[in-house]
Amino acid sequence: MPIVRTTLIRGYSEEVRVRLAERLTDAVAATLKAPLDAVTVAFDEVDATNYMRGRVPRTPGEALRPASDIVLHFLRLMEDRDLEAARRHLHPDFKMVFPGPSHGTALTKLEELVTFAAPRYRFVRKTIETVDESYRGTVTTVFVTGTLNGERLDGSPFEGARFIDRFEVEAERIRRQDVWNDLSLTLASTPESRG
Template identity: 60%
Template sequence: MPVVNVTLIEGYPEDVRVRLAERITDAVAATLDAPLDAITVIENEVKPASYMRGRTGRRPGAAQLVAGELVERFLRLMEERKLDEAKTFLGEDFVMVFPGASGGTEMRRLEDLVAFSATRYRWVKKRIDSIDEAYRGTVTTVIVTGTLYGEWQDGTPFENIRFVDRFEIEKGKFRRQQVWNDLAIAMAARG
């Protein structure tokens, strides 16, 4: 029956404290053979004046945004081709890797993705089945699965094409996006 005590500076919103307790619970369950209902997380809050490091009082730091929500918002902006807003999600060294015959195509600019996509279809959207998050140090990995639907270049509709997107996020900015999908298979099947 693990019991984890966490001390926080007073001031974090309730949803952030709940998210922290859930993630601590998940980390314990993934590390120890303990059922979820046997893991206790206690968050103690102290007034900012009661929390000092190096003779300096501290205030609560910023909470990280929910990574899965960031990814979903980014994907919707890309569907709508709101590239300027979508760019605000990207880190300086952002890279996208898309499927290809020789190990994939790397792109660093959203405009390059739009140009690449224009050779394949008129438009595409995603039906998201799941969004999962994993954490390692300061990097959150988000895996999105679902199916694509849209229109081929000739106006013929398509749907139910599987996809997986993998994002690496650090400090609220995307470092990397890897994409796997069955578009090439569907294109080949069309002849």
């Protein structure tokens, strides 16, 4: 029955404390043979006046926004083609890789994505089924799965194309997006095969 005790300066919101407790629990359960209900996480909160480092009193640091919230907001902005707002979520070294010949098509600007998509479909929307996060150092990896629906260039609708998006988020900025999907198969289907 592992017990994790963590000292925090008083002042973090309940949402941040709950998120931290869940992640600490998951880290223990993924490392030790311990069921979730056997892992105890306890926070000892101290007032800022009782917490000093280097002879300097400290205050609570800023909590990061959940990486999955950043990714989901980015995806909605991209669907709406609000590129200016979407760009604010991107790391300066941002790169996205889409399915394509050889090892895929790598893009670094959102305008390149719009150009890349233009000869393929009129618009696409995502129906999100799962969102999962994993952590390594300062990078959070977010996996988003679901299906794509939208409109072909000829105006006919399509739906049900499976997708997986993998995002790397660091310091609240998306630095990489890898995309895998069945969209090319769905778009290539003939009217007869569509039923």
